[in-house]
Amino acid sequence: MATTGSSVSGRDVYPCQESHVGNLACVCDIGIQDDYNDGNVMTDLLSSYNPAAPGLRFAAALSSRGAARSVLHECTSLIPEAKAVLDLVDKCPKHPKKGDFPVIVIEGLDATGKTTVTQSVKESLNAVLLRSPPACISEWRKTFDDKPNHIRRAFYALGNYLVALEIAKASIESPVIVDRYWHSTAAYSIATEISGKKQNLPPEHHEVYQWPEDLLKPDLVFLLTVSPEERIRRLQGRGLEKTKEETELEANSLFRQKVEESYKRMENPECQEVDASPSREEVLKTILQLIKKHCSS
Numbered sequence: 001m002a003t004t005g006s007s008v009s010g011r012d013v014y015p016c017q018e019s020h021v022g023n024l025a026c027v028c029d030i031g032i033q034d035d036y037n038d039g040n041v042m043t044d045l046l047s048s049y050n051p052a053a054p055g056l057r058f059a060a061a062l063s064s065r066g067a068a069r070s071v072l073h074e075c076t077s078l079i080p081e082a083k084a085v086l087d088l089v090d091k092c093p094k095h096p097k098k099g100d101f102p103v104i105v106i107e108g109l110d111a112t113g114k115t116t117v118t119q120s121v122k123e124s125l126n127a128v129l130l131r132s133p134p135a136c137i138s139e140w141r142k143t144f145d146d147k148p149n150h151i152r153r154a155f156y157a158l159g160n161y162l163v164a165l166e167i168a169k170a171s172i173e174s175p176v177i178v179d180r181y182w183h184s185t186a187a188y189s190i191a192t193e194i195s196g197k198k199q200n201l202p203p204e205h206h207e208v209y210q211w212p213e214d215l216l217k218p219d220l221v222f223l224l225t226v227s228p229e230e231r232i233r234r235l236q237g238r239g240l241e242k243t244k245e246e247t248e249l250e251a252n253s254l255f256r257q258k259v260e261e262s263y264k265r266m267e268n269p270e271c272q273e274v275d276a277s278p279s280r281e282e283v284l285k286t287i288l289q290l291i292k293k294h295c296s297s
């Protein structure tokens with residue numbers, strides 16, 4: 001359960017035009033050399049502009065390791081942590097393969113019960129529990145959470161490629177359960193970039209809802225959903241002191257609607273929605289049944 005940065009601290013509240021903030025704005029203004037893919041990310045960004053989804057430039061452009069890498073590469077002189085992340089990413093093989101055991105991802109807004117479910121599934125299936133972003137980069141999370149959106153999302157995108165390697169290794173030996181993965185990066189990124197209401201989201205089947213071709217795919221992805229009222233009850237029940245930002249997050253229902261709707265539009269693999277409002281035991285039972293059904297077919 002995260003208590004700093006990101007959604008709990010409420011930074012996701014500000015659906016931002018923050019890519020024009022401070023010195024770092026230059027990263028998107030000057031064009032980003034994609035030395036990893038021998039391409040130019042700025043060209044990709046512009047060509048990813050879609051009249052059906054005006055305002056959406058960065059989410060689409062972060063959908064490969066090379067593109068996300070080049071965003072951080074451009075920041076290394078201003079953000080030393082970017083170099084540290086890149087060093088780890090560059091040590092990873094590019095296409096790690098999944099083992100024979102099932103890989104299950106749990107997604108959802110904060111306080112929908114992901115930590116609770118992943119812990120229980122781990123115990124029930126004797127699975128390995130992993131998280132994105134992984135522990136090896138979590139000390140830099142706060143730094144990136146304070147940066148313009150495209151830099152922040154590039155950090156999370158690369159975190160997914162680091163987790164992919166952990167998944168590949170673990171799934172040779174046992175089932176793997178993952179607390180957030182690519183769908184979170186994409187859904188929060190889209191919801192942050194698209195201003196206004198849910199209807200402004202890119203249309204269904206848009207490229208931003210597609211899984212990146214170069215990222216290890218899970219077998220199953222569950223999207224936990226609860227009503228906004230129940231989610232607030234759970235946030236409060238966690239007993240954390242409610243910050244001003246958290247209060248704003250609670251108030252920002254448009255943002256949450258856009259995140260959840262983006263999750264629902266994800267494809268290949270899609271998110272299977274699970275109503276997480278029943279008791280912990282009931283939710284676990286439902287998820288175990290779905291895993292059994294999928295994995296025995």
Ligand SMILES: Nc1ncnc2c1ncn2[C@@H]1O[C@H](COP(=O)(O)OP(=O)(O)OP(=O)(O)O)[C@@H](O)[C@H]1O
Pocket residue numbers: 001002008108109110111112113114115116117234235237238276277278279280281283
């Ligand atoms: N089925 C449930 N019924 C009632 N309370 C629940 C249920 N599942 C989880 N909770 C409680 O709701 C709160 C939030 O749950 P949890 O921390 O698992 O959510 P989360 O999705 O991991 O949140 P975050 O993304 O912010 O880390 C916790 O206090 C937890 O005990």
Ligand SMILES: Nc1ccn([C@H]2C[C@H](O)[C@@H](COP(=O)(O)O)O2)c(=O)n1
Pocket residue numbers: 001002005006007008012110132133153156157159160180181182184185186188189
């Ligand atoms: N793979 C991931 C994991 C997390 N994020 C972002 C999305 C939210 O901004 C925030 C939520 O994390 P939590 O508070 O639940 O730890 O982190 C992401 O983009 N990609």
